[in-house]
């Protein structure tokens with residue numbers, strides 16, 4: 001049985017879901033999306049991935065709210081990923097901070113973080129036909145696969 005699970009919220013253009021699928025294929029992870037009736041038995045998994053688009057400089061509020069409902073855990077690993085309009089390696093740690101802080105407060109050990117640009121038609125970007133067309137692109141998916149290889153369970 002797989003011991004890795006990836007939990008996503010990806011509604012704008014399904015950008016983060018593409019990254020999640022690439023990572024899940026490498027780690028043979030279960031892939032689930034946040035919805036009202038999503039209940040998980042955390043005991044079944046060792047490694048947890050959390051991925052969503054970025055809204056207002058943080059992961060989507062639905063992701064932050066979902067993690068808030070978790071009980072405290074012990075000996076569980078987690079990784080964080082996102083796609084965003086203005087992604088850069090420099091900005092990513094700040095954009096992941098809210099989710100990272102929540103997960104660490106629950107007892108998760110963070111084993112890696114990944115991000116890339118995602119296509120957006122949000123507000124002003126829509127006036128010019130969207131930004132980051134084609135992202136996540138092939139290179140983004142290859143980078144996601146390399147990330148997954150580095151952090152997957154033995």
Ligand SMILES: Cc1cc2nc3c(=O)[nH]c(=O)nc-3n(C[C@H](O)[C@H](O)[C@H](O)COP(=O)(O)O)c2cc1C
Nearest residue numbers: 010011012013014015016053054056057085086118
């Ligand atoms: C409501 C909303 C707010 C957003 N806020 C930000 C933001 O603060 N910073 C940013 O870089 N991108 C922002 N974006 C762009 C998305 O993060 C980006 O397009 C992402 O790839 C969408 O992921 P998804 O397709 O998985 O939902 C926003 C998009 C939406 C819909």
